[in-house]
Amino acid sequence: MIKRLLVANRGEIALRIIRACRELGVESVAVYSEADTRAPHVSAADRAVHIGPAPASSSYLSTARLLEAATASGADAIHPGYGFLSENAAFAAACEESGVTFVGPPSSVIAQMGSKIAARRLMQAAGVPVVPGETPQDQSDAGIGTALARVGVPALVKASAGGGGKGMRLVDDERQAVEAIQMARREAESAFGDGTLYVEQVIDRPRHVEVQIFADAHDHVVHLFERECSVQRRHQKVIEESPSIVVTPKLRSRMTDAAIQAARACGYRNAGTVEFLVDVSGGRGAERFYFLEMNTRLQVEHPVTEQVTGLDIVRAQILVASGEPLPWVSPWITQRGHAIEARVYAEDPSRGFLPQAGPLLLYREPRWPGVRVDSGVEEGGDVPVHYDPLLAKVIASAATRGEATARLVCALRAFPILGVQTNISFLLRILEHPRFRSGEIDTGFLDREGASLATAAPPPMPDAVRAVLDSVSHESETGRSRVDASRSQVGSSVDPWERLTTWRP
Amino acid sequence: MATVTQIAPGAYRVEENGKQVVVFVAGTADDRWVFCNGEIYRERQTRESGTRQPGDRPPKGGHYDLNAPMPATVVKILVTPGQPVRQGDTLVVLEAMKMELPIRAPGDAVVQTVNCREGELVQPDRTLVELA
Numbered sequence: 181m182i183k184r185l186l187v188a189n190r191g192e193i194a195l196r197i198i199r200a201c202r203e204l205g206v207e208s209v210a211v212y213s214e215a216d217t218r219a220p221h222v223s224a225a226d227r228a229v230h231i232g233p234a235p236a237s238s239s240y241l242s243t244a245r246l247l248e249a250a251t252a253s254g255a256d257a258i259h260p261g262y263g264f265l266s267e268n269a270a271f272a273a274a275c276e277e278s279g280v281t282f283v284g285p286p287s288s289v290i291a292q293m294g295s296k297i298a299a300r301r302l303m304q305a306a307g308v309p310v311v312p313g314e315t316p317q318d319q320s321d322a323g324i325g326t327a328l329a330r331v332g333v334p335a336l337v338k339a340s341a342g343g344g345g346k347g348m349r350l351v352d353d354e355r356q357a358v359e360a361i362q363m364a365r366r367e368a369e370s371a372f373g374d375g376t377l378y379v380e381q382v383i384d385r386p387r388h389v390e391v392q393i394f395a396d397a398h399d400h401v402v403h404l405f406e407r408e409c410s411v412q413r414r415h416q417k418v419i420e421e422s423p424s425i426v427v428t429p430k431l432r433s434r435m436t437d438a439a440i441q442a443a444r445a446c447g448y449r450n451a452g453t454v455e456f457l458v459d460v461s462g463g464r465g466a467e468r469f470y471f472l473e474m475n476t477r478l479q480v481e482h483p484v485t486e487q488v489t490g491l492d493i494v495r496a497q498i499l500v501a502s503g504e505p506l507p508w509v510s511p512w513i514t515q516r517g518h519a520i521e522a523r524v525y526a527e528d529p530s531r532g533f534l535p536q537a538g539p540l541l542l543y544r545e546p547r548w549p550g551v552r553v554d555s556g557v558e559e560g561g562d563v564p565v566h567y568d569p570l571l572a573k574v575i576a577s578a579a580t581r582g583e584a585t586a587r588l589v590c591a592l593r594a595f596p597i598l599g600v601q602t603n604i605s606f607l608l609r610i611l612e613h614p615r616f617r618s619g620e621i622d623t624g625f626l627d628r629e630g631a632s633l634a635t636a637a638p639p640p641m642p643d644a645v646r647a648v649l650d651s652v653s654h655e656s657e658t659g660r661s662r663v664d665a666s667r668s669q670v671g672s673s674v675d676p677w678e679r680l681t682t683w684r685p
Numbered sequence: 686m687a688t689v690t691q692i693a694p695g696a697y698r699v700e701e702n703g704k705q706v707v708v709f710v711a712g713t714a715d716d717r718w719v720f721c722n723g724e725i726y727r728e729r730q731t732r733e734s735g736t737r738q739p740g741d742r743p744p745k746g747g748h749y750d751l752n753a754p755m756p757a758t759v760v761k762i763l764v765t766p767g768q769p770v771r772q773g774d775t776l777v778v779l780e781a782m783k784m785e786l787p788i789r790a791p792g793d794a795v796v797q798t799v800n801c802r803e804g805e806l807v808q809p810d811r812t813l814v815e816l817a
Contacts, residue, residue: 235756370804414785532785532786532787534754534786535755535781535786537755541695541711541712541718542695542709542710542711542718542720544696544709565755565756565809566756592723593722593723595723596709596720597720597725598695598709598710598711598712598718598719598720598725599711599712599718601725602725604723604725605723605724605725608723638724638726639724641726642706642721642722643687643701644687644699644701644706644708644721645708645719645721645726647687647689647699647701648689648697648699648708648710648719649710649717649719649728651689651697652697652710652717653714653717656714
């Protein structure tokens with residue numbers, strides 16, 4: 181069993197992993213940059229190691245510093261979380277070489293799945309359907325052009341090393357082909373150092389449905405059902421849910437079988453996600469699905485799966501990485517009710533989703549039945565400029581999709597965050613959109629409608645807000661009381677039991 | 686007439702015509718943040734001009750330095766020196782934390798200088814474009 185686990189991450193996911201360690205009796209080691217000295221994940225762990233200056237490249241992305249921290253703290257395992265080095269095969273290999281257990285799949289699997297072309301070939305060989313396309317040997321403009329002509333426009337030119345929409349170009353017209361090929365190659369070379377391209381047919385209005393899989397070292401591979409993440413902005417997921425409204429029992433059994441085949445084909449270990457595009461244009465019963473890519477790590481949206489299955493994915497990751505068999509077997513893994521997650525970001529939707537940094541003057545998480553909040557910040561803390569501005573994930577669970585949506589809306593309306601702009605009002609507009617309510621969402625939904633939702637005029641200031649502002653400014657002018665919930669007051673409490681510091685029973 | 690009762694630091698219950706709502710307030714008299722029912726309202730005071738909203742145009746005929754708001758990569762430059770621009774035109778597109786940030790003209794002006802190049806990593810407060 182792992183004795184001491186170093187968590188090579190920050191924010192909400194670091195806290196999530198540290199808490200799983202505590203429940204398992206595994207010692208946790210946090211790492212932190214200069215900007216995170218007072219961050220909640222640092223204090224939550226049993227030990228903490230300062231790993232460098234604020235920029236991620238010299239702290240959370242530095243293999244050398246992380247391995248030094250593991251040695252210095254006596255950690256025998258590293259959990260990478262998501263983002264940062266979680267899908268970096270060289271980092272996983274460096275852990276393997278230095279004798280530290282990497283909580284995740286073998287580095288060879290990360291490398292293989294990181295190459296989109298290699299992953300496509302492997303899946304095709306394993307009988308998993310892939311998006312129709314071509315992976316040309318001839319990587320010249322002419323070679324890719326021929327592949328494009330064979331696939332037919334519209335088509336996507338994609339980078340083999342790509343991800344997150346980088347190194348990807350849509351070709352509508354063959355006359356633009358050369359330009360698109362050159363741009364995709366340039367982008368891929370600068371972002372990933374590898375300009376290898378392939379061509380995929382465009383699926384019309386696809387849904388993004390992914391299957392959570394889990395494999396151990398004892399030949400068990402299970403699936404934990406699907407998540408739908410079709411609400412995306414520029415390939416960044418915004419709202420995720422389970423089950424998917426378009427997945428029928430028959431389709432579910434075909435997709436989960438394919439996901440398990442995919443995991444077996446690559447010799448997968450630990451938690452992973454197989455992403456598919458689903459084409460529902462043929463109508464119910466005639467859905468087609470295609471392998472998109474495999475994510476060889478814990479996903480941001482893993483809580484929706486935990487909520488509908490009642491299982492703890494992070495705990496199982498630590499057990500399986502320790503060499504133990506999976507704590508669950510497939511016949512009794514069930515999917516019950518519905519869960520929806522909204523990602524709360526410090527960003528300003530009305531200004532092009534500009535990431536926000538600054539002090540959290542007021543931050544009070546909703547307390548609501550059936551609502552889980554996974555967060556990595558506290559009132560009085562700061563949102564640094566250097567990292568992803570995710571503040572919290574709010575996950576609502578209920579018996580049905582409609583009830584879960586209503587619950588999530590109520591929870592977000594009761595989640596005051598002040599000091600930085602957030603996307604809460606934008607999330608509310610999505611959740612209240614008739615197309616979201618009816619489930620007619622495809623991956624292009626936010627690209628088509630998101631801009632108008634983001635820049636929609638905010639409602640006029642309610643009278644109640646005006647009344648409070650007047651009352652607050654009057655009181656501060658007359659000096660009757662200090663009412664600013666400013667930093668000096670942050671953390672003060674109205675709980676009399678906390679105030680009675682000299683009281684003894 | 687609304688009745689306002691403070692119920693916790695930064696939290697107020699407002700009662701009006703028999704209905705009530707809870708409002709959260711933070712910040713200083715110069716920069717007040719309010720949350721009510723999922724929406725953020727922000728009221729900023731400047732000494733001369735009273736309430737100003739973010740993105741308001743600066744005084745006419747001025748000289749503007751448009752700076753990088755955070756460490757970012759310059760993805761696209763859409764203007765050249767001498768080019769007239771209208772308020773709201775995108776001048777430069779930055780990318781940070783996986784997101785694109787358009788830098789827009791705060792008012793009608795003419796581009797004086799462009800001080801960055803595509804692909805360059807820029808630090809906060811670095812001037813990208815000068816307008817006048």
